[in-house]
Structure formats: C-alpha cells, structure tokens
Amino acid sequence: MFLPNRNALYRQPLDAADVETLGIAGADTVERFLARRDNHVATPLRELPALAAELGLGALHVKDEGFRLGLGSFKALGGAYAVFRLVLEEAGKRLGRPVDVGDLDRPEVRSVAATMTVACATDGNHGRSVAQGAELVGARAAIFVHAGVSEERVAAIARYGAEMIRVDGNYDDSVRQAARIAAEKGWTVVSDTSWPGYERIPGLVMQGYTAIVREALRQLSEPPTHVFVQAGVGGIAAAVAGHLTIVLGAARPVFTVVEPARAACVFGAAKAGSPVKIAHGEATVMAMLECYEASPVAWRVLARVADGFMTVDEDDAVAVMRRLARPVGNDPAIVAGESGGVGLAGLVRAMADHKAELGLDGASRVLVINTEGATDPRRYAELVGMSEADVLAGKVLSGATQ
Numbered sequence: 208m209f210l211p212n213r214n215a216l217y218r219q220p221l222d223a224a225d226v227e228t229l230g231i232a233g234a235d236t237v238e239r240f241l242a243r244r245d246n247h248v249a250t251p252l253r254e255l256p257a258l259a260a261e262l263g264l265g266a267l268h269v270k271d272e273g274f275r276l277g278l279g280s281f282k283a284l285g286g287a288y289a290v291f292r293l294v295l296e297e298a299g300k301r302l303g304r305p306v307d308v309g310d311l312d313r314p315e316v317r318s319v320a321a322t323m324t325v326a327c328a329t330d331g332n333h334g335r336s337v338a339q340g341a342e343l344v345g346a347r348a349a350i351f352v353h354a355g356v357s358e359e360r361v362a363a364i365a366r367y368g369a370e371m372i373r374v375d376g377n378y379d380d381s382v383r384q385a386a387r388i389a390a391e392k393g394w395t396v397v398s399d400t401s402w403p404g405y406e407r408i409p410g411l412v413m414q415g416y417t418a419i420v421r422e423a424l425r426q427l428s429e430p431p432t433h434v435f436v437q438a439g440v441g442g443i444a445a446a447v448a449g450h451l452t453i454v455l456g457a458a459r460p461v462f463t464v465v466e467p468a469r470a471a472c473v474f475g476a477a478k479a480g481s482p483v484k485i486a487h488g489e490a491t492v493m494a495m496l497e498c499y500e501a502s503p504v505a506w507r508v509l510a511r512v513a514d515g516f517m518t519v520d521e522d523d524a525v526a527v528m529r530r531l532a533r534p535v536g537n538d539p540a541i542v543a544g545e546s547g548g549v550g551l552a553g554l555v556r557a558m559a560d561h562k563a564e565l566g567l568d569g570a571s572r573v574l575v576i577n578t579e580g581a582t583d584p585r586r587y588a589e590l591v592g593m594s595e596a597d598v599l600a601g602k603v604l605s606g607a608t609q
Contacts, residue, residue, distance in 0.1 A: 208468065209517040209561045210477050216510040221449060225508050228410040229449035234417040240288055240308050241418060250274050250419075252426040257536025259573075262558045266572040268431070269531075269551065270423045273542050273580025278339065280332035280495075280544075280579040281419060281443060282399070287340030288415035289397050289408055294320045294344045317345040324349055324394040328374075328381035330439070330495045331360035332579060333399045333412075338367035349394060351385040353377050355490055355497065359583045377487055379499050400440040400502040409442065409504050416446035423574060424454070431460045431574035433567060435557070437549035438464050438473045439498040441505030443578065449508045460574070461514045461565055465553030467491040468518040473509065476501040477516040492521050492590070495546035495579060515565065523552040525590050531577075532591045532603050542580045542603050544587055550575040 227233065241247045251271045259267035276283035291311060298319040299306045310316050324347040327337045334350040341348035348369040352361055353376055365371050372388075374381040382400060389396045401409040424430060434451065438444040441464070448462045464473050469491040476482045482501040491497050527548035531541040543551075554573055557565055567573075581587035581598055588595040593603065 208474070209515060209557070209564065210474060211515050211564060212477065212510075212513050214477065214480055214510045219511050221452065221511055222507060224410070225449060225504075226453060228414050229417055229446060229508070230453045233414045234421050234450065237284070237288060237415055237418050238421070240291055243308050243311070244276060246277050249422045249426070252423055253539050253541060255534070255538045257534065257538045258530070262555065263569055264558075264567065264573055265570045267554075268423075268427065268572075268574050269541060270419060270574065270576045271541055272419065272576060272578050273544075273547065278332070278335050279582050280335070281416060281576065282332035282336045283339070284336070284418050285399060285412035285415040285442070286327065286333050286336030286397055287343065289411040290325050290337060290340030290346065291344060292411050293325070293395060293397070293408070294323060294346060297323060311344055320345040323347070324392070325397045326385050326389040326394040327351065327397045327399070328353070328378065328385040329356070329364070330378055330497060331356055331363070331582060332495055334364045334369070335367070337397050338364050338369035341369070342367045349389075351381045351388075353381040355494065357583050357586065359585055363582065377499065378497055379484070399442050400498070400500075401504040403503070406504050409502060413442045413446040413505070416443050417450045419576065420447050420450040420454075427574070429572065430455060430458065431572045433461045433463070433565065433571050433573045435463045435465055435550040435553045435573065435575050437493075437496055437546060437553070437576075437578060438466050438505075439496040440500070440502040441473045441509055442502060443576070444473070444513070445505035445508035447576070448512045452512045459512075462512060463515045463517060463553060463557065463565065464509060464513050465550050466516070466518050467493040467496050467524070467549070468520050470497045470499060471518045472498050472501045473506065474516045474518055476506045476510075477513075482506050493524050493546045493549055495544070496549060515561075517553050517557065517561070519549060519552040519556055523556060524549055527552040527555065528587070529591050532593070540603050541577055542587070542598075543577045544579040544582050545590065547577045547579040550578075
C-alpha cells in the first residue's frame with residue numbers, strides 16, 4: 208500500500224525548533240560526543256550493484272547500522288546521547304558552572320549522575336542504548352519492556368546493569384507505564400516517542416540519529432536521488448528526512464517512509480493528517496517497528512518533508528533478510544534483523560508497483576538503512592534458515608553459510 212503525501216503542511220518549512228534539533232549545529236554536537244566514545248567508528252556504507260541491476264536502478268547503497276557502537280542498532284546513537292546531555296545539564300545546574308562532554312568522567316559530574324535514574328519503554332534496541340549510556344556515566348536505568356519483547360533482548364539490556372520491568376500489553380502500554388512510574392519516583396524519562404508537553408528529550412534522541420546522514424553523505428560520491436527509511440514511531444525517519452532537507456535544500460532526495468502493514472502508525476497519521484492511535488491486531492515479525500501511535504514530534508517533521516508513505520507485508524521483510532544474508536553476484540552479505548531491512552523491502556515493493564509515482568528509474572541512486580543486525584540471533588537464524596551457531600560465529604558475513 209502506498210500513499211503520496213498530500214498533507215496540507217507538505218513542502219512547508221520545518222518548524223524553527225525542528226531546524227535547531229536536526230540542523231548542522233545539532234549534528235556537530237552529536238559528533239563531538241561521538242568523538243569521546245572509545246568504540247566509535249563510522250558504520251560501513253555497502254554498495255549492492257547486483258541487486259541494483261536486478262531492480263533496474265542506477266545504484267543502491269545500504270548504510271549498515273548493525274555495527275554501531277557495539278549495540279548492533281542505529282538506536283545506539285539516540286538514547287545514550289540523550290542520557291549524556293541530560294546528565295551534563297543536571298550537573299551544570301547543581302555545580303553552578305558550565306560542563307561539557309569532556310567533563311563526563313570528572314568525579315563531581317559522576318557524583319551527580321549517581322543520583323539520577325533514567326527510564327524508558329522499549330522494544331529492545333532503544334532500551335539497550337539508554338542502559339548503556341547510563342552505565343557509561345554512572346547513572347541508574349529502569350527499562351520497561353512489554354510482553355512481546357523476547358527474553359534474549361531483555362537479557363541484552365540487563366547486562367548493562369539496568370533494572371528490567373515487565374509490562375502487560377504492547378509497546379504503547381509500556382510507554383504509559385514508564386511515564387507513570389517515573390513521575391511517581393522522580394526518574395527522568397528518556398523516550399524516543401513524544402507526547403503533549405514532552406518533546407525536548409525525544410528531540411535529543413532524534414538529534415543523535417543525524418550522525419547516520421552525515422556519515423552517509425561523506426561516504427557517497429554524490430547525494431542519493433531517493434531514500435527509503437523504516438519507521439516505528441517515526442524518529443529515525445524524521446531525523447534522516449529532516450537533516451537531508453536542511454543540508455541539501457531543493458536538491459534533497461525523494462523520501463519514502465516504510466512500515467509494517469500490521470503496525471503502520473505513521474501511515475495512519477498520513478491518512479488522518481495528524482497522529483492517531485491505530486488498532487492493535489496480530490503482532491508483526493518486524494518487532495522493533497511494532498508501534499501503534501506516531502510520535503507527534505516526528506510527525507511534525509515528516510508531514511512537511513516525506514514524499515510518500517508505504518507498508519510492507521511480513522513476507523517482504525523476511526525475503527529481504529534472506530536476500531541480504533545470501534546475496535548474488537558481487538554484492539556483500541549483510542546481516543539485517545527483522546526490522547533492519549524494511550526500508551529495502553519498501554524499495555523492492557516500490558519498484559514493482561510505484562516506480563512512476565516516485566520517479567524511480569535506471570538513473571536513480573537509492574540509499575536505504577539497515578537499522579539493526581541480528582540483535583536476537585536465535586530469531587534471526589530461524590527466519591533466514593541458518594543455525595544460531597553460524598550466526599553467532601559471523602559466518603553470514605564471510606559467506607561461509609550458503
């Protein structure tokens with residue numbers, strides 16, 4: 208299903224607050240913080256010439272976030288960054304002087320951090336980032352997970368010392384529970400979705416994601432003509448589309464948001480013209496994208512700069528995982544988790560059904576983002592038809608598993 212953006216705000220200027228969050232100065236700040244991370248390196252940009260030729264495109268590149276900061280997901284950039292910023296701001300207030308990223312390891316700043324508890328709801332990856340950020344600065348973390356989050360993903364978060372709190376229901380239920388308990392206990396909520404009166408922290412999370420765009424533009428010989436990015440509540444899509452619009456202006460690429468058909472909350476916002484809560488039906492295999500109400504901050508950006516919205520089915524996502532794991536020709540193998548290849552799944556579907564609407568042809572240069580690697584190795588192995596031992600050994604990347 209495809210929906211062109213006919214919103215009344217489409218192609219209108221971004222709000223000043225969103226320009227400040229997603230613009231060049233904000234991206235500069237993110238890079239200063241990343242430079243202080245011991246394990247920070249730019250993630251690889253992989254070219255897939257065989258798949259591009261098969262689809263009838265000029266070029267296809269995948270920005271592979273499966274290697275980001277040891278967490279295997281783009282979300283490593285958002286939650287931890289927001290935690291760092293919030294700790295420094297609190298330390299500045301209490302110490303009565305400016306503090307910056309270089310002060311994070313100072314005893315007086317860590318003493319402030321030790322009094323703070325950050326909390327969030329998660330499908331898995333955002334919680335790992337928040338928990339890792341808290342551990343790095345010496346704060347406490349309380350992570351709320353809903354019934355659909357696997358034990359493997361819970362364990363991956365808990366190893367950073369976070370308190371894990373199970374919540375009945377779905378992701379949106381865990382968001383509400385996290386906000387309620389945090390308010391009662393005086394914890395700071397570090398959410399990647401927003402609600403009325405709560406926008407700045409989700410904005411910081413989105414700001415962290417601008418590093419992906421900045422790296423990709425440096426790695427490409429010329430800017431893409433088309434970008435397909437998946438969405439849960441919309442944060443990564445809004446960050447990528449917003450930053451591209453700010454830095455490229457009229458030369459920005461055609462931008463398409465892709466979601467699971469079973470959890471298409473941004474698509475629902477596009478149809479309604481504003482965020483709405485969509486019905487919760489059967490769970491989607493694309494677990495990291497299983498959200499039922501778009502973030503208002505993300506929608507505010509996407510309403511202006513996204514060119515179209517589309518959905519993909521369960522089989523589309525699994526087929527792309529398998530194709531990336533077992534490529535043809537000279538294409539590299541890529542480990543893409545259940546949600547990681549959804550942008551590419553959208554591109555494949557668009558080439559079959561929506562080429563004319565999006566202006567896709569043999570001259571198109573397309574960028575997609577693999578937003579996660581095998582963050583749940585057992586589930587990944589099951590879906591791509593490999594053994595978990597081979598996945599954990601990294602044999603998919605070497606091409607040893609065929």
